[in-house]
Amino acid sequence: MSIFVAVQSDDFCVASEYNELRRQSGCGAIVTFSGLVRELSDNQLHSMTLEHYPGMTEQALTAIAEQAQQRWQLGAVHLIHRVGTLKPHEQIVFVGIASPHRAAAFAACEFIMDYLKNRAPLWKKEHTSNGDYWVEAKTSDQHALTRWD
Amino acid sequence: MIKILFFAALRERLDCEQYLLSCDGNMLQVTDILQQLQSRCHSWQQELSRSDLLCALNQQLVPLTASVKDGDELAFFPPVTGG
Numbered sequence: 600m601s602i603f604v605a606v607q608s609d610d611f612c613v614a615s616e617y618n619e620l621r622r623q624s625g626c627g628a629i630v631t632f633s634g635l636v637r638e639l640s641d642n643q644l645h646s647m648t649l650e651h652y653p654g655m656t657e658q659a660l661t662a663i664a665e666q667a668q669q670r671w672q673l674g675a676v677h678l679i680h681r682v683g684t685l686k687p688h689e690q691i692v693f694v695g696i697a698s699p700h701r702a703a704a705f706a707a708c709e710f711i712m713d714y715l716k717n718r719a720p721l722w723k724k725e726h727t728s729n730g731d732y733w734v735e736a737k738t739s740d741q742h743a744l745t746r747w748d
Numbered sequence: 749m750i751k752i753l754f755f756a757a758l759r760e761r762l763d764c765e766q767y768l769l770s771c772d773g774n775m776l777q778v779t780d781i782l783q784q785l786q787s788r789c790h791s792w793q794q795e796l797s798r799s800d801l802l803c804a805l806n807q808q809l810v811p812l813t814a815s816v817k818d819g820d821e822l823a824f825f826p827p828v829t830g831g
Contacts, residue, residue, distance in 0.1 A: 634831055649830065650756050652823060655807035680830060692831055712831060718809065720823075721830025722756035733757040736800075736827030 601675045602664045606656050608683040611693050616677050620697040623674035628701035630708045634692040636685050643728040649682040649691065652720035656680070663714040667696075670710065671703035678711065680721060713743045750781065750816055755825035761795050771818055778803055778812045781822065800827050 601623070605611075613633060620629050636647050664676040677695040685691060694711050698704040715721075723734040752767040759765055769781060786793040804823040805814050816822055 651830070652753070652755055652804070652807070652825070655804055655823070658807055659809075716831040717828065719830050720755065720804065720825060720828055722826065723829045724756070733760075733826070734829040736829050 600668050600673055602661060602668070603675070603677045604657055604660045604664060605679045606651060606653075606660070606682055607679065608681060610681070610690060611679045613690075613693065616679070616693060616695050620675055620677060620695050623697040625699050626674045626697040627699045628697070628704045630696045630698075630701070630704035632692075632694040632708050632712060633690055634712075636687050636689050636691060638687045639725070639727060644687055644725055645728070646684050646686050646726045648684045648724045648726065649680075650722045650724065651680075651682045655720050656682075659719045660715065663711055663718060666714065667707040667710050671698065671707045672700070673698045673703060673707055676707070676711070678715075680715070680719070682721070684726075710747055713740070713747065716740045717744055749818065750776075751821045752781070752785070753821065753823040755823065757826050758795060758801075758824060762792060771816070773818055776816050778805070778810070778814050778816060778822065781816060782812065796824065798826075801825075802827060 638644055660678050664678055674697040679693040681691055694708050696704040696707045717740055725732050725734060750769045750771050752769055754762055754764055782796055786796050802825050803810055803812055806821050
């Protein structure tokens with residue numbers, strides 16, 4: 600099992616990550632997830648700034664990947680989160696899972712995103728036509744964790 | 749000395765990124781430290797009393813009952829919104 604975690608301002612290439620995951624021995628399934636900067640419906644989003652807690656963010660993401668590894672049979676986990684200022688449609692986060700079987704890969708991918716949204720010290724600030732706003736945490740994201748209890 | 753960090757909306761509202769607190773070698777609880785910080789002024793009192801405040805001790809999430817010692821790094825921040 601290998602874990603790759605990166606917190607970076609640079610963009611990432613899904614194809615490169617996918618090809619890395621394909622090299623994993625015994626891999627029969629790959630599930631990938633990409634999260635993008637979404638446009639807002641009511642006011643124009645110019646950009647979004649991702650703030651993080653350097654050091655802790657990497658530790659938290661690694662711990663989440665390790666938890667997934669303990670729950671499912673996984674070959675590799677790639678987890679990349681960008682920080683800094685991003686424009687609409689830019690990539691924010693990538694989760695890639697290689698596993699012998701698809702059920703484990705799908706489940707681990709969802710598990711990692713649910714935990715990332717509740718445990719990793721990252722914060723979004725939206726820069727819109729109406730001003731700058733910190734994104735509020737959603738209770739639906741908190742509730743999503745209960746399915747893994 | 750205890751290094752205290754603030755992040756995101758909390759950092760902006762307190763207008764403070766980092767705060768150094770002398771602890772004279774005493775073991776303290778996070779709640780003791782919060783009380784000291786809250787006593788600085790009304791806005792710190794308000795912001796650091798929020799029920800959704802999160803706390804990390806040496807870069808691990810901890811409850812407010814955790815014990816803090818000299819040389820530790822403590823951080824306070826609002827609920828996270830990455831992903």
